[in-house]
Amino acid sequence: MIDVKDFGLARAQGIQLVSTEWFFSGKTEMHSDNDRFECQNCNHPELGKSYEIKKGNGIILWVCSKCMLDLCKNAFRHWKEAEIVSEIERAEAIYTKDRRRKERRKVTAPLMEAFPDVFSQDFMFSRNDGYSAYDIFLFKTYAKLIGVPMDVTDFDISSRTDELRNSIERIPKPLFDEIREALPDEWQTKLERHFKEGRVESTCKFKSKP
Ligand SMILES: [Zn+2]
Numbered sequence: 001m002i003d004v005k006d007f008g009l010a011r012a013q014g015i016q017l018v019s020t021e022w023f024f025s026g027k028t029e030m031h032s033d034n035d036r037f038e039c040q041n042c043n044h045p046e047l048g049k050s051y052e053i054k055k056g057n058g059i060i061l062w063v064c065s066k067c068m069l070d071l072c073k074n075a076f077r078h079w080k081e082a083e084i085v086s087e088i089e090r091a092e093a094i095y096t097k098d099r100r101r102k103e104r105r106k107v108t109a110p111l112m113e114a115f116p117d118v119f120s121q122d123f124m125f126s127r128n129d130g131y132s133a134y135d136i137f138l139f140k141t142y143a144k145l146i147g148v149p150m151d152v153t154d155f156d157i158s159s160r161t162d163e164l165r166n167s168i169e170r171i172p173k174p175l176f177d178e179i180r181e182a183l184p185d186e187w188q189t190k191l192e193r194h195f196k197e198g199r200v201e202s203t204c205k206f207k208s209k210p
Contacts, residue, residue: 014042017053017067019075026148027052029062039064049154069135072142079145130158133171136179155182 029050031037037047040061050062053071063071136155143150157179159165168187171179173195180188 014039014063014067017041017063017071017074019071019078022053022055022061022071023146024068024071024143024148024150025052025054025060026143026150028154037062039067041067065131069131069139072138075142075145076138129160129164131155131182132164133157133168133175133179133183136182137175140178152179152182156184157182157187159184159187 029037029052031048031050033048036045037050038045039047039050041063044064044066047064050064051068053061053063053068055061136152136157139155140150140152157164157168159168168183168191171191176191176195180191183191
């Protein structure tokens with residue numbers, strides 16, 4: 001996992017990666033300690049891992065996880081907007097020969113219902129403390145929807161803050177099944193027990209705001 005210690009440093013923003021133009025190719029690259037990489041979009045330095053994204057005209061960029069996740073979130077916002085359509089459009093989509101759109105609908109509609117947080121406009125978790133379970137889930141779902149491989153074992157979900165721990169404690173079972181290997185071992189065990197026996201023992205003081 002990329003060390004996110006330095007994420008608080010000021011850095012260039014890069015261009016907004018529009019999800020209808022840019023796609024994750026499925027290729028990733030690891031960079032060793034003495035050969036760290038700089039994000040080709042936002043110039044984030046010292047990357048331990050980078051992701052290849054492609055544009056329709058053949059342009060390729062190797063980007064950081066922050067840019068990669070921004071692209072995923074952008075795609076979900078776009079798909080969410082596309083899902084909020086009139087009944088006529090819904091009917092059209094059902095009968096259309098556009099298989100990709102139908103397949104996407106099959107995945108996004110139940111997801112939106114099951115995980116409203118994931119599809120909320122502002123995506124509550126920031127990058128500053130590492131990956132949240134929802135980040136990894138978004139990335140995995142995005143990769144699945146565009147038909148490229150993505151290995152969750154490449155990632156470590158962070159439990160650095162109370163907020164992140166709280167979000168892990170509240171993971172629904174279907175989401176846990178998708179991202180479990182990216183969770184620290186202790187959380188895998190805890191949550192397994194939780195799903196078998198009932199509530200997971202709370203280890204954090206974070207309270208959701210009224
Ligand atoms: Zn970047």
